[in-house]
Amino acid sequence: xxxxxxxxxxxxxxxxxxxxxxxxxxxxxxxxxxxxxxxxxxxxxxxxxxxxxxxxxxxxxxxxxxxxxxxxxxxxxxxxxxxxxxxxxxxxxxxxxxxxxxxxxxxxxxxxxxxxxxxxxxxxxxxxxxxxxxxxxxxxxxxxxxxxxxxxxxxxxxxxxxxxxxxxxxxxxxxxxxxxxxxxxxxxxxxxxxxxxxxxxxxxxxxx
Amino acid sequence: xxxxxxxxxxxxxxxxxxxxxxxxxxxxxxxxxxxxxxxxxxxxxxxxxxxxxxxxxxxxxxxxxxxxxxxxxxxxxxxxxxxxxxxxxxxxxxxxxxxxxxxxxxxxxxxxxxxxxxxxxxxxxxxx
Numbered sequence: 001x002x003x004x005x006x007x008x009x010x011x012x013x014x015x016x017x018x019x020x021x022x023x024x025x026x027x028x029x030x031x032x033x034x035x036x037x038x039x040x041x042x043x044x045x046x047x048x049x050x051x052x053x054x055x056x057x058x059x060x061x062x063x064x065x066x067x068x069x070x071x072x073x074x075x076x077x078x079x080x081x082x083x084x085x086x087x088x089x090x091x092x093x094x095x096x097x098x099x100x101x102x103x104x105x106x107x108x109x110x111x112x113x114x115x116x117x118x119x120x121x122x123x124x125x126x127x128x129x130x131x132x133x134x135x136x137x138x139x140x141x142x143x144x145x146x147x148x149x150x151x152x153x154x155x156x157x158x159x160x161x162x163x164x165x166x167x168x169x170x171x172x173x174x175x176x177x178x179x180x181x182x183x184x185x186x187x188x189x190x191x192x193x194x195x196x197x198x199x200x201x202x203x204x205x206x207x208x
Numbered sequence: 209x210x211x212x213x214x215x216x217x218x219x220x221x222x223x224x225x226x227x228x229x230x231x232x233x234x235x236x237x238x239x240x241x242x243x244x245x246x247x248x249x250x251x252x253x254x255x256x257x258x259x260x261x262x263x264x265x266x267x268x269x270x271x272x273x274x275x276x277x278x279x280x281x282x283x284x285x286x287x288x289x290x291x292x293x294x295x296x297x298x299x300x301x302x303x304x305x306x307x308x309x310x311x312x313x314x315x316x317x318x319x320x321x322x323x324x325x326x327x328x329x330x331x332x333x334x335x336x
Contacts, residue, residue: 032277038251066255069285073217073251075278078285081254116281174277 002052004095005060008203009050013043015199016192026188030175034074035188042072042080055095061088075173076189078116079126086112097204099147106134106154117172124170124182126189129161133197148208151201158194165190210314210323211238211264214307215257215283216275219244225273225304229311236315239307240264252279257286261296269295269320271327273306295320299327306330 002010016023016039023036049067054060065085069077086108091101110130119125121132136157140150165187175182212229216222222243229239242260245251257272264270272283280298287296297320299306306327313326 041249069254069282069289070256071245071253073245073249073253073278075281077252077278078254078281082285082288116285 003055003060004207005054005057006050006052007207008057008200009060009064010047011203012196012199013047015195016040016043019192019195023188023192026186026191029185030170030178030182031188032074032174035076035192038072038074038076039080039192042068042077045071056092057094057097058088058090058092061085061091064088075117076192079113079189082112082116083109097147099141099150102147102151103134103138103141106130106137110134119172122168123172124165124168124175124187124190125172126187126193128165128168128187129158129190129194130197132157132161133194148201148205151197151204155194155198155201158190158197162186162190162194209236209238209266209317210268210320211240211261211266211270212307212310212314212323213240213242213257213260213264213270213272214303215252215260215272215279216241216243216303217250217252217277217279218275219248221275221303225307228304229307232308233311233315236311238264238266238314239311252277252282254282254285254289257283258289261286261290261294262292265294269297271310271314271320271323272296272298273301273303273310273327274298275303297324299324301327301330305333309333 020036020040027035046064046067050063061084065081069081087105090104090108133154137150137154140153170176170182214222214225222241226239226241240260240263242257245253261270309330310323310327313323
C-alpha cells in the first residue's frame with residue numbers, strides 16, 4: 001500500500017495536471033503561457049520520483065521540491081521547489097500532521113517563496129493567496145478551532161486572495177511589463193497555490 | 209583560475225556562448241554550459257546549474273552569467289544547494305558580451321571580483 005505522503009503528493013499532482021490548460025490559459029493573459037504546462041511536467045516527474053512507500057512526509061516533500069527544481073523550467077520551479085523543500089525540513093521524520101505542523105509549513109513555504117521571489121504581499125503573486133491563508137489558519141486555531149475547519153478557512157482566504165489579484169497590477173515577473181493592463185486578470189501562481197491548499201485540505205479531511 | 213557558468217533557458221544558447229568565449233580566450237577551459245532541462249526542453253534547472261558550478265570551480269570561485277527570467281532565481285537556488293564552500297557571483301551583464309569579457313579576464317588569471325567587473329563593463333560597451 002502506498003504511504004499517505006505519497007498519496008497526498010500524487011493527489012496534488014493529479015489536480016495540477018487536470019488544471020494544466022486552465023493555468024496555462026490564465027498565464028497566457030498576463031505571462032508567458034507556460035505555468036500549467038511547466039507545473040504539470042514537474043508533477044509528472046514528482047509522481048515518478050517519490051517512492052510510493054515513503055512514510056516520512058519530510059523526505060517525500062524534499063524529493064518533490066528537488067524534482068520540481070529540475071523539471072518545471074520556469075520561475076515556478078525554484079519558487080515551488082524551495083517551498084516544498086523548506087516545508088520538508090520542518091516535516092522531517094513525521095508520518096502524520098498535527099495542527100502546529102500546518103502553521104510551521106505555512107511559515108516555511110512563505111519564507112522560501114519570499115527568499116526566491118523577493119516579493120511582498122500585494123504584488124499579484126502566489127503570496128496574495130498563501131499569506132492570507134496562513135493568517136486565516138492561525139486566527140482560527142487561536143480561536144480554538146480544529147485543524148480541518150481552520151484549513152477550510154485558509155482555503156476561503158486563499159480564494160479571496162485570487163479575487164484580490166484581479167484588482168491589482170503586477171510588479172514582478174513578465175506580467176509587470178503590462179502595467180495596468182494586468183488588472184482584471186487573476187494571477188496563475190495564486191491560483192495554483194490555492195488549488196494545492198484545497199487539495200491538501202481535502203486529503204487531510206479524508207485521512208484524519 | 210576563476211570558472212564561468214553560462215545559464216540560459218536554451219541549451220543551444222548556453223553551449224554556443226561557451227564555444228564563442230573559448231574561441232576568444234584560447235586555452236581557457238573552465239567554462240561550463242548549464243542550459244535548458246535534462247531532456248533539452250527550454251527552461252532553467254537549479255540542480256544542473258549547481259553541478260555546473262561544481263565542475264567549473266578549481267578553488268578560485270565561479271562567475272555565473274544568466275539570461276532572463278527564472279535563470280537568476282534558479283542560479284540563486286543552485287547556490288543554496290551547494291554542499292561545498294564555493295565562492296559564486298552572478299554577473300549583472302549581457303550573456304554573450306559578458307562571457308567573452310569574463311573569459312578573457314579569467315584566462316589571464318584575474319580574481320573573481322575583477323572577472324565580475326569585466327563582465328559587467330560589457331553592459332556599457334557601445335557597438336556603434
